[in-house]
Amino acid sequence: MISQYQESLLLPGRTYQSGPVDTTYEDVLENIDSGIMLFDEEGVISFVNKQMYGMLELTRHSLVGCTISHLLFNVRLSRFKKKQVLQSYKEMVYKGKSNYEFLDEYGRYWKVTLCCGEQMKGCYLFTVKEISDYKLIEQTAYQNDSLAMLGKLSASIAHEIRNPLTAIRGFIQLLHPHLQQLGKQEYGKIILAEIDRANDIIHEFLTSSKPSVPQVGMIPVSALLKEVVLLTESEALMKGCQINLHPFQEGDMMISGDVKQMKQVVLNMIRNAMEAVADRVDGLMGKIEVGAHKEGSEVRMFISDNGKGMDIRTLDRLFNPFFTTKENGTGLGLSVSDRIIKNHGGCISVSSRVNEGTHFVISLPLIH
């Protein structure tokens, strides 16, 4: 028989079978992606679906016929779950909130909703749904917003500092003959050098946090890697580590893009590798391997090191702007590199093991 309520859900003009159907309403409730628990007017659990008893890590049998106090005294219900049940019950039944969110012991977010009142005829219907994905999107949107704001703010401050520096530089130059008379021309030189250094830092910050429009040209991969290795070799030697540039097997591979930006990417990665090698605790000789090979229509440039490696938490956040584990790091190196490579139609992949090392691969389309 179809009840009055079921009848009100029927579509006009369609024929419905009044006898048993293959999928019952109970099947639907049983398999819905939310947990459902119904308390009758006496406060006794009269229905609980698979999701709900699975979430509570109990059986249906141990729940149906219980009151909330029975449930809270159930020895099989973990301490965490008891706390969550009690808190949800308090927030919703006593404080009258229509929904309540909580974080469980596995780091998942849940939302509990209560439906009661006249339409429930004295019964209380609790539904629980996992909302971890929505929370992640919400948090990422919030983080991106604040990072974008912080980025803009620091870029505008950096930009504005350049103007007074230019004025100071000009006046120091005007004072130069007077300093010479006093025999203190050295002071002038130091001030100028320091102003230039500050200007360089600002310039680097402004260009690294906002990649300029690429000046596209043909770039031979071997020349690109040779040049960056040459630039970093002496710094590496001073840090007691060796950079090994692998011979190129496949003639000259060409890519298209902005040579300065490409150099910046490889430089960022070699610098990170040098820092990772220096941070290794066992004092093993640091080795950085650099090279490139062809893979179908792409070139794969790699930068590997036997440095301190990364754990999964670092790997997860590696390309986030301002993410750094270094005392003096800005955390912009890899986020900017990632943006540059994506703008050039490529991608960066990474694999790493703590205390063993890290392997970065930059894939870019080849030009024939």
Ligand SMILES: Nc1ncnc2c1ncn2[C@@H]1O[C@H](COP(=O)(O)OP(=O)(O)OP(=O)(O)O)[C@@H](O)[C@H]1O
């Ligand atoms: N080769 C590597 N080995 C181990 N950890 C690395 C390596 N490369 C990057 N990381 C980790 O990724 C984080 C982010 O790197 P990124 O280059 O973006 O910023 P940074 O190096 O911390 O700062 P900056 O580049 O401004 O000096 C680093 O702080 C470090 O924890």
Ligand SMILES: [Mg+2]
């Ligand atoms: Mg870096």
